[in-house]
Amino acid sequence: MLKAVLFDLDGVITDTAKFHFLAWRDLGAELGIIVDEAFNEELKGVSRMDSLERILAYGGLADKYSLAEKEAFCTKKNDHYLELIKEMTPADILPGILPLLEELREAGLKTIITSASKNAPGILALLQVKDYFDGIVDPASVAAGKPAPDIFLAGAELAGVQPAECIGVEDAASGVDAIKAANITAIAIGDAAVLGHADRVLTDTSDLALAVLRDTWELAV
Numbered sequence: 001m002l003k004a005v006l007f008d009l010d011g012v013i014t015d016t017a018k019f020h021f022l023a024w025r026d027l028g029a030e031l032g033i034i035v036d037e038a039f040n041e042e043l044k045g046v047s048r049m050d051s052l053e054r055i056l057a058y059g060g061l062a063d064k065y066s067l068a069e070k071e072a073f074c075t076k077k078n079d080h081y082l083e084l085i086k087e088m089t090p091a092d093i094l095p096g097i098l099p100l101l102e103e104l105r106e107a108g109l110k111t112i113i114t115s116a117s118k119n120a121p122g123i124l125a126l127l128q129v130k131d132y133f134d135g136i137v138d139p140a141s142v143a144a145g146k147p148a149p150d151i152f153l154a155g156a157e158l159a160g161v162q163p164a165e166c167i168g169v170e171d172a173a174s175g176v177d178a179i180k181a182a183n184i185t186a187i188a189i190g191d192a193a194v195l196g197h198a199d200r201v202l203t204d205t206s207d208l209a210l211a212v213l214r215d216t217w218e219l220a221v
């Protein structure tokens, strides 16, 4: 039986990708690296430090900076990001998410946030949806980030169920990889050309509903 839903945050609950992009683009510009929207796609689902490492490698500066310098760049990017998201409100919840959360609560399924973002608790508070979730996996508590399965395995554990009793919802290729590596059924939101390795791809969050999750899970197991 399907018992828990493991939710990515950025791009699933709310669209923060544009703010991550603006903050990385400006930091990149300071370092002389052009971060365009196409390259930014590769950063979706990737942790803050791993994103910086990818940007530096992309700009041919992989070995130029010390760890302390890189940590300072990450802090600078995050301060800018926090400034950009501070006006977020419940109006920024993506379509279909609130009705789905209501349905899941009614049906007694567990709901867990499995996001790479250290800002997840703050964003859920701004969106006023914290109470809909039974737990948030701390991304700092897992050994390896997406595409490794760790965060989704930790999500199943936090829900108190087996991975096979879960479905994961993601918008990033690295996130779908992570769900599948955890032997969990994956539902993806976005472009099927990028996310075709999920068990089902929906173009929009407004297509999400408990019946769709159950149907996808039953066909996959």
Ligand code: BG6
Pocket: 009, 010, 020, 043, 044, 045, 046, 047, 048, 051, 078, 115, 116, 117, 118, 119, 120, 172
């Ligand atoms: C992911 C985003 O959810 O979280 C990435 O898709 C981001 O773009 C990552 O880099 C880490 O987020 P944060 O908020 O901890 O910098």
Ligand code: MG
Pocket: 008, 009, 010, 011, 012, 044, 045, 170, 171, 172, 175
């Ligand atoms: Mg995402």
